[in-house]
Amino acid sequence: MESRACSYISESLAYSMLHHGVSRDSGPLTFHPKPPLQRPDASATLVRSRRSMASEANPADAEGKQRRLVSETEEDLAVALAKYTAELSDKYARERGAFTVVLSGGYLIHSIRKLVESPYKESVDWAKWHVFWVDERVVKKDHVDSNYKLAYDGFLSKVPIPRSQVYSINDSLSAEGAADDYEACLKQLVETGVLEVLASTGFPRFDLMLLGMGPDGHIASLFPGHPLLKENKRWVTYIKDSPKPPPQRITFTFPVIDASAYIAMVVAGSGEVDAVKKALGCKDSSSDLLPVQMVSLEDGEFTWFTDKEAVSKLQNKEF
Numbered sequence: 064m065e066s067r068a069c070s071y072i073s074e075s076l077a078y079s080m081l082h083h084g085v086s087r088d089s090g091p092l093t094f095h096p097k098p099p100l101q102r103p104d105a106s107a108t109l110v111r112s113r114r115s116m117a118s119e120a121n122p123a124d125a126e127g128k129q130r131r132l133v134s135e136t137e138e139d140l141a142v143a144l145a146k147y148t149a150e151l152s153d154k155y156a157r158e159r160g161a162f163t164v165v166l167s168g169g170y171l172i173h174s175i176r177k178l179v180e181s182p183y184k185e186s187v188d189w190a191k192w193h194v195f196w197v198d199e200r201v202v203k204k205d206h207v208d209s210n211y212k213l214a215y216d217g218f219l220s221k222v223p224i225p226r227s228q229v230y231s232i233n234d235s236l237s238a239e240g241a242a243d244d245y246e247a248c249l250k251q252l253v254e255t256g257v258l259e260v261l262a263s264t265g266f267p268r269f270d271l272m273l274l275g276m277g278p279d280g281h282i283a284s285l286f287p288g289h290p291l292l293k294e295n296k297r298w299v300t301y302i303k304d305s306p307k308p309p310p311q312r313i314t315f316t317f318p319v320i321d322a323s324a325y326i327a328m329v330v331a332g333s334g335e336v337d338a339v340k341k342a343l344g345c346k347d348s349s350s351d352l353l354p355v356q357m358v359s360l361e362d363g364e365f366t367w368f369t370d371k372e373a374v375s376k377l378q379n380k381e382f
């Protein structure tokens with residue numbers, strides 16, 4: 064298993080980004096408005112949220128930016144997610160010669176399995192991909208708890224993404240050290256033009272975050288009620304008392320998540336039905352939000368990818 068541990072960016076990578084047409088002008092890059100994406104899978108029901116209903120409970124919805132895609136089955140969901148991801152990959156590869164993708168751990172890796180099959184395995188321009196983790200457990204990369212290992216085994220080992228463009232944690236460091244190191248790595252990638260920065264906030268803007276959610280509504284390693292939910296300066300921080308094992312992790316902060324251009328929030332099956340009900344149901348109050356409800360995109364598009372089972376506790380009127 065090989066990847067770049069996030070400790071430095073080589074000149075050859077900087078050169079390669081230049082070669083691929085990515086701007087290295089000094090100062091942060093600004094974001095260009097997105098043309099509308101072709102809507103995913105016709106077999107699924109896409110529902111634009113009612114602002115008045117959800118904006119109170121879910122700030123991501125406040126400006127009508129949240130979409131819901133409810134697939135009949137988990138298999139349909141995986142098909143829709145692959146199509147959506149491949150379309151964004153094409154768009155960013157064409158527009159700026161790089162596609163920055165953030166993965167979570169957990170079930171999400173199973174949900175992206177269609178990307179490693181035809182037609183995407185052959186048609187996606189994998190050489191343009193740059194892969195990051197929204198959170199990582201502070202364990203060795205070959206440890207069963209490693210999010211990198213999960214992604215490598217289920218996804219990365221099956222597609223030709225250059226190893227130098229896979230930004231994994233430096234697993235020889237402490238949690239504090241690994242968070243600092245990962246943040247320094249992101250800052251260097253801004254310098255080399257691989258990553259953009261959202262001009263309005265100064266936080267890095269990833270093209271696509273593919274995220275899962277835990278049964279308690281946590282995303283990344285941002286858990287309900289934890290002080291890290293309030294972190295608003297760091298890009299990457301660490302946690303040593305994660306309520307879900309293992310306890311030591313690093314995680315992107317909310318301002319980084321909020322700066323994303325696109326987020327796919329992927330939830331399938333029965334395990335998260337209560338969190339989905341709370342996050343998407345209409346009878347919620349704005350107090351005591353789940354972490355997933357605290358996402359507040361600055362200038363991006365947030366799409367729920369669910370199957371019918373995951374939304375089975377929602378009433379018809381809540382769609």
Ligand SMILES: O=C1O[C@H](COP(=O)(O)O)[C@@H](O)[C@H](O)[C@H]1O
Pocket residue numbers: 166167168169170171198199200210274275276277278281282283284307
């Ligand atoms: O611990 C974690 O949990 C969440 C959710 O995982 P799931 O197994 O319930 O899908 C995951 O998104 C995160 O990356 C991971 O570190």
